[in-house]
């Protein structure tokens with residue numbers, strides 16, 4: 001949809017809204033109160049009729065569509081470094097995944113390798129090097145050595161990789177990451193040996209915080225833990241904004257409708273976002289909500305593990321409010337707000353909502 005069409009729909013929506021308002025004013029003047037009283041349910045029914053709601057629904061979807069087309073590379077236009085980096089990450093991760101299979105096919109993924117090499121060159125020319133580029137290159141070397149071990153010697157690939165390595169070698173890009181490594185069942189079982197049920201059950205949405213400061217290093221620790229959250233092709237689209245000053249917290253919470261009575265006690269307010277520049281096909285149009293939602297869950301559990309209280313705060317808003325928050329905070333248009341999280345220390349005693357859960361048999365469908 002073109003910008004012109006999008007503008008036209010939102011203008012139509014605006015005029016319809018205006019028309020509805022004026023019609024209401026006229027009706028108020030020309031109808032006696034008792035008739036008005038009788039007409040009221042009819043008016044409410046009319047207002048809530050799907051046809052009347054449609055323009056607003058469409059303009060909300062147009063907002064999402066405009067942002068997705070502008071910032072993702074689903075339209076095959078790659079303008080920003082983030083978009084190119086996302087495509088590089090997607091491709092080098094394909095190779096990592098291939099190498100992690102039980103029996104990788106010798107010489108697999110030729111097309112991906114070619115595209116990755118050409119995108120690495122493009123990145124180098126347009127934006128220089130960074131850690132992602134080095135990781136991608138390390139993965140390509142791992143691919144080369146895997147094939148070599150299987151008696152497939154690809155001289156041409158090796159020469160290209162060496163040339164690329166010479167070009168991209170910078171001080172920030174020194175990392176050994178990329179490729180695969182071996183781990184054992186014993187390591188996983190030992191590390192995962194924690195009473196997780198009690199951990200899950202003791203997390204509540206906290207709406208009553210103690211007044212002491214939440215140290216920034218706790219937020220940093222939680223975000224470091226959340227970095228291990230799975231994401232589509234490891235593209236890691238999520239970020240966390242932290243608001244600490246009274247003024248900033250008040251400002252961001254004023255755009256959110258579910259924090260009345262406790263938001264002002266939160267010592268930190270986090271905003272979790274997912275950047276649309278990481279998504280590459282129209283099939284990924286909802287991926288930001290999944291990756292960002294999972295990331296937010298990790299942040300909440302990580303904060304819980306550090307003894308802090310949290311309350312997720314919905315971002316179920318229409319475009320005007322979304323844009324207003326972004327203007328007020330500097331959150332980018334390309335970033336979709338997943339949720340806010342109120343964070344604070346726990347008081348010694350507190351009440352929590354019971355929030356009873358459905359039974360397992362209601363949600364577990366065994367086919």
Ligand SMILES: Cc1cc2nc3c(=O)[nH]c(=O)nc-3n(C[C@H](O)[C@H](O)[C@H](O)COP(=O)(O)O)c2cc1C
Nearest residue numbers: 203204205257258259311312313314315339353355
């Ligand atoms: C995305 C999301 C948005 C939420 N928004 C709000 C909110 O705006 N205000 C609020 O008080 N609680 C909010 N909650 C908390 C839920 O009410 C709570 O998670 C649910 O009732 C389960 O309770 P529990 O978290 O204590 O287990 C939200 C939760 C999620 C996951």
